[in-house]
Amino acid sequence: MKKNRITFGRICIYVVLILMTIYCAFPLIYAFFGSFKSSVEFLNGGANILPAEWDFSSYGKAWKEANFAQYTINSLIISGMTVVLTLIVGSMAAYVLARTSFRAKPALLAVLGLVMFIPNVVLIFPIFHMCQTLHLMGNIWSIIITQTASGLPFLVILMQSYMVSISKEMDEAAEIDGCSFFKKFYLIILPLSKPILATAALFAFKNAWNSYLLPLALSLSKPEIRPLTVGVIALKDMGEGISAWNIMIAGSVLAIFPMVVVYLFMNRFFIEGITAGSVKG
Amino acid sequence: MNKFYTKKGKLLFALPGLLLFSVFVIYPMIPQILISFQSHNGAEALGYVGWNNYTNLFQSNVFGKVHRNTYFIVGCSLLIALPVSLLLALLLERASAGVRTVFKFGALFPSVLSVTVIGKMWAGIYDADWGMLNSILRGIGMEQLTRSWLTNADTVVPCIAAAFLWQYIGLNCILFYAGIKAIPEQYYEAAIIDGAGFWRASICITIPLLQDIIKYVVIISTLGSMGMYAHILVMTAGGPGDASRSVLYQMYYKAFSMSQFGEGCAIAVIFIIECIIVSIIINKCIAKEPIQY
Numbered sequence: 001m002k003k004n005r006i007t008f009g010r011i012c013i014y015v016v017l018i019l020m021t022i023y024c025a026f027p028l029i030y031a032f033f034g035s036f037k038s039s040v041e042f043l044n045g046g047a048n049i050l051p052a053e054w055d056f057s058s059y060g061k062a063w064k065e066a067n068f069a070q071y072t073i074n075s076l077i078i079s080g081m082t083v084v085l086t087l088i089v090g091s092m093a094a095y096v097l098a099r100t101s102f103r104a105k106p107a108l109l110a111v112l113g114l115v116m117f118i119p120n121v122v123l124i125f126p127i128f129h130m131c132q133t134l135h136l137m138g139n140i141w142s143i144i145i146t147q148t149a150s151g152l153p154f155l156v157i158l159m160q161s162y163m164v165s166i167s168k169e170m171d172e173a174a175e176i177d178g179c180s181f182f183k184k185f186y187l188i189i190l191p192l193s194k195p196i197l198a199t200a201a202l203f204a205f206k207n208a209w210n211s212y213l214l215p216l217a218l219s220l221s222k223p224e225i226r227p228l229t230v231g232v233i234a235l236k237d238m239g240e241g242i243s244a245w246n247i248m249i250a251g252s253v254l255a256i257f258p259m260v261v262v263y264l265f266m267n268r269f270f271i272e273g274i275t276a277g278s279v280k281g
Numbered sequence: 282m283n284k285f286y287t288k289k290g291k292l293l294f295a296l297p298g299l300l301l302f303s304v305f306v307i308y309p310m311i312p313q314i315l316i317s318f319q320s321h322n323g324a325e326a327l328g329y330v331g332w333n334n335y336t337n338l339f340q341s342n343v344f345g346k347v348h349r350n351t352y353f354i355v356g357c358s359l360l361i362a363l364p365v366s367l368l369l370a371l372l373l374e375r376a377s378a379g380v381r382t383v384f385k386f387g388a389l390f391p392s393v394l395s396v397t398v399i400g401k402m403w404a405g406i407y408d409a410d411w412g413m414l415n416s417i418l419r420g421i422g423m424e425q426l427t428r429s430w431l432t433n434a435d436t437v438v439p440c441i442a443a444a445f446l447w448q449y450i451g452l453n454c455i456l457f458y459a460g461i462k463a464i465p466e467q468y469y470e471a472a473i474i475d476g477a478g479f480w481r482a483s484i485c486i487t488i489p490l491l492q493d494i495i496k497y498v499v500i501i502s503t504l505g506s507m508g509m510y511a512h513i514l515v516m517t518a519g520g521p522g523d524a525s526r527s528v529l530y531q532m533y534y535k536a537f538s539m540s541q542f543g544e545g546c547a548i549a550v551i552f553i554i555e556c557i558i559v560s561i562i563i564n565k566c567i568a569k570e571p572i573q574y
Binding site (some may be wrong): 009010013014016017020021023024026028030031034047075088089090092093094095096097099100102110111112113114115116117118119120121122123124125126127129130145147148150152153154156164181185203206209210212213228229230232233247249252257259 | 290291292294295297299300301302304305307308309310311312313316368369372373374375376380383384386389390391392393394395396397398399400401403405406413446447450451479500503504506508510511514515529532533536542545546549552553556557559560561563564
């Protein structure tokens with residue numbers, strides 16, 4: 001394959017890639033610089049990206065009045081714990097479903113497959129009621145647990161199908177060496193399943209980070225456990241009328257920031273997880 | 282340790298997962314179905330009304346509209362976003378290393394942003410007076426194309442779809458790219474000797490071998506777009522009027538804005554059935570034996 005010839009095809013490739021990069025990146029850049037514009041300049045519009053005068057006051061307002069540090073920590077706790085819980089509980093269930101046979105197993109797998117597409121928001125009302133009766137309202141764990149549970153059907157199936165593909169010979173060798181069922185799990189299956197665990201973790205994190213209605217409903221009585229998704233919206237009602245746009249975008253940029261840091265550190269891991277995981281998943 | 286004990290012990294291992302799943306996913310469907318036959322204001326049930334909630338739904342024309350919107354977005358993500366991200370991945374494979382690094386970094390970024398941030402950002406872009414889109418259109422002299430994107434019933438759904446798909450095109454692209462990288466180089470060498478160009482090689486080799494990943498992306502795209510409501514909530518709150526509501530948004534609206542929880546639950550029950558049908562269709566369509574390399 002000659003890689004360095006300039007051909008019509010190659011030019012097309014770059015044009016498409018550049019257009020897509022603009023589509024992907026421009027909204028972010030626009031929002032970022034927009035947050036430094038003063039309210040007047042922002043509302044006057046104009047296609048210039050950079051502000052004429054740099055104005056940092058929206059950031060101060062967003063940070064002070066909107067409690068962003070707290071929301072960010074909440075979001076990180078909720079998403080982080082969801083990932084941990086999903087991995088522990090999900091991988092154990094997937095292991096049993098992959099390595100044992102019992103009478104209800106086909107039915108169980110079928111049920112998991114059928115409910116996989118049901119978004120957790122559909123069940124919000126009964127879940128809300130259940131958390132009330134269980135006295136879980138205003139407890140950050142209620143968000144974590146419901147979030148974990150709703151992701152389980154898809155992720156258990158994903159992990160199960162990967163674990164099924166792991167060669168049984170290893171299990172047998174381990175059994176001869178005297179490994180118990182549990183030991184086999186954490187000495188053999190878990191290490192070999194790392195790629196799919198990474199994929200599942202990414203998926204669970206993404207969902208928990210973006211979940212909106214469930215945390216909104218479950219944190220109604222207790223604003224201190226709100227995650228970012230819910231917190232940013234509360235900014236809308238701040239400031240005088242339309243000028244709140246500015247603060248909200250500043251708030252949004254602040255909300256992006258922790259993710260950028262996580263992302264910079266985790267980028268490699270994400271990509272590797274996806275790479276290895278999805279090839280077999 | 283006798284055999285009976287070990288078998289029970291093994292199943293015990295799956296118990297936490299199954300418990301969570303049955304308590305928070307399966308069990309809530311029961312009260313859901315019960316409430317859908319009641320008149321309910323959120324605090325207390327006001328008695329059974331039979332099939333009234335359901336007949337009300339089927340008689341209102343909003344119900345058809347919210348389904349059109351929802352499946353429009355599902356269609357867009359499967360028929361537009363998926364091929365576009367596949368194409369991007371194919372092109373990316375041919376780009377230089379520098380371009381690839383930049384793209385790989387940028388592509389995953391939107392998918393880790395929170396949905397409210399994205400919604401607000403795009404609402405800003407579409408704003409009629411000071412939004413970026415109209416500013417650019419004015420700047421390049423296409424004044425006649427400017428409009429109030431999110432308050433116009435004709436443009437609002439595609440606009441929301443663009444913002445929604447924006448978030449995951451990059452992620453899908455990276456998934457496909459990862460799959461392409463896993464295809465052994467010899468296949469392409471053989472194809473090039475046989476005189477196959479980029480398109481031919483892509484269609485005859487890459488895409489068939491990407492089957493597994495395509496399945497995975499079809500599943501997560503459907504899953505995501507069926508459950509779409511937060512973008513709508515943040516960007517337009519369903520407006521103008523009821524033009525941009527999805528099924529889930531309509532459920533939320535009925536239950537929490539109108540306090541008609543009975544009807545909200547009826548929508549939810551119907552949507553659960555739809556989700557189950559969708560999963561059967563998808564399973565039927567893509568459940569084939571995996572390809573051996």
